Amino acid sequence: MKICARQTLFSSLVIASIALLACSFSVMANDLQRIPGTSVSLVPMDGLKSSAGFAGLIGDDGDAIMVDELAPEVYEQFMQAAKNPVKELAPLLAEEDIDLQQVEEMTxxxxxxxxxxxxxxxxxxxWAALxxxxxxxxxxxQSLSAKDSEAAVKKMMxxxxxxxxxxxxxxxxxxxxDLKLVAPFRFGPAHGGASIGMTIGPKDVDPENIQPWIIVSYEVQPVANLQTLEQVAESHLVDPRRYVNAHVDAREKSTVAGIAGIVLSGAYDGEVGGPPRPKKFAMYLAIAPSGRSVVVTAIADQDQFDTLKPAFDDVARSIEIKQGY
Structure with missing residues (x-):
């Protein structure tokens, strides 16, 4: 729920085992390839294909590359954390079951x-390169074969x-x-070619989590069923390592992206390590015919939330998955 530069960065590091998507096309190795929806070009490793549904490349054997462009200030925040990787980086990645093994500077x-x-x-x-x-x-x-992939990954980076x-x-x-922009929200940044934020206020990076936010995401990893998705979502929403006194108060059926889904609603008193800042949240969940999940996370101060709730509902209903995804 925290919409800040560091969390955006570290959540982007978490690529699950990605199945080969139906709508993809081959790219030629040894040529600089532009990643659609980004300003980034790279020479891909052999066997990867341009992905439909997120900004990156995928392979038949589980190999995957994801590209994200974040706010300029994220780099300096990361560099500060990298000065003490054992204390600063490793614990954050461990929350996502990632074991940090090495940090190195390359040219x-x-x-x-x-x-x-x-x-x-x-x-x-x-591997993650910044x-x-x-x-x-x-x-x-990511790769299932570190020994065979390490040199190729470094060359690509x-x-x-x-x-x-x-x-x-x-x-x-x-x-x-596609989705509708609903007043009083404005579009914020898109991330990874698969999610976009909406907010009220001037900040695109909101480290103190002051502004109201809506984050719409079409998740890469297929999910078995709505019950599984609900369980994973709730474990994130009430994670005591991140949120103080977080709890889910209500579960209601809802229509998300034209699909029968569910919305989890609740509140928390603040974020661990931060000042008290009571928030309410709603997370809208549905599973598309592709098996990928549609997740809409809405968060606002407790005294704002009820007023903004109709806008949250409108955004969730307005989403339309594009043909082929």
Whole structure:
């Protein structure tokens, strides 16, 4: 629920085991390839295909690359944390069952420095590279075979190039869904080609979590059924490592993206380690015919939430999954 630069960064590091999506097309290795919806180009590893549904590449054997462009200030926040990776980075990644093993500085083919994190999550080896530019560029990779993939991943990361910022219109066009902007909200940043935020207020990065937010996401990992999705969602919403006195008060049937789903509603008193800031939340959940989940997270101060609830409902109902996704 926390909409801040650091959490956006670390949540982007969590790539689950990704199945090959039906709508993809092959890309040629050894050529610089633009990742749709981003300013990033790279030379992909052999055997990867451009993904439909998120900004990145996928392979038949579970290998996957995801590209995200974050606010410029995320880079400096990350660099501060990287000064003490054992104390700052490792605990955050451990919350997502990622075991951080190494942090190293590398030099890209164009001479620019970048940081590369290496770790493991279950059967997968993980890499995350962070690049400084007009925006912070985060490229994450996963593979089932670390020994065979490490050199190829590093070579690919060294090829990364970032251009100027991509317009919000282009980011929205690259999403796997359409949705309606509902007053008084405005569009915030899109992430990873599969999610977008809406907010009220001037900040696109809100580390103190002051503004109301709606985050719409079309998750990459297929889910078995709505009950499983509900259980995973609730465990996140009431996680005592992150939220103080978080609780789900209500479960109601709802229509999300034209699909029969459910909405979980509740509240918490603040975030662990932060000042008291009572919030209410609603998380709208549904499973698309593709097996991928549609998740809409809405959060606001307790005295604002009820007034904004009709807008939250309207956004959840307005989502339309694009054909082929």
């Amino acid at each position: 890209a083919d164009n001479g620019e420095k970048f940081l590369l994190l290496t770790g493991r999550q279950g059967p997968f080896s993980k 690049f400084k530019g007009q925006q912070t560029v985060l490229v994450t990779a 060294m090829s990364v190039r970032a251009g100027g910022p991509v317009s919000l219109e282009e980011q929205i066009a690259a999403l796997p869904f």
